[in-house]
Amino acid sequence: QVQLVESGGGLVQAGGSLILSCAASGSTWSMHVMGWYRQRPGNERELVATIRQGGITNYQDSVKGRFTISRDNAKNTASLQMNSLKPEDTAVYYCNCIESVTGRRYWGQGTQVTVSS
Secondary structure: OEEEEEEOOEEEEOOOOEEEEEEEEEOHHHEEEEEEEEEOOOOOOEEEEEEEOOOOEEEOHHHOOOEEEEEEOOOOEEEEEEOOOOHHHOEEEEEEEEEOOOOOEEEOOOEEEEEEO
């Protein structure tokens, strides 16, 4: 199993920045993909960004050029650097990973990000 714990959420003004962190524990050696999802008020959970063990990244179009995902395999952490934040970015952000062999997904508890206009 993998356990994920997010941190770094908070309140920020539009145009500001936040860095979200995800600490993983358990069978972390089997994590193939780590990523961040978010759930905006009144909407379903959606992909924000993913990163593979080898460093290949993928981003939702709306965050390209503003958000950067990274991971440190030695420390079993993943981060999401969020710049130029917009009110539309307000959401609960969830850390996620995919187990290499089974493809099973694991989720963190979520952290609230609120961007004021």
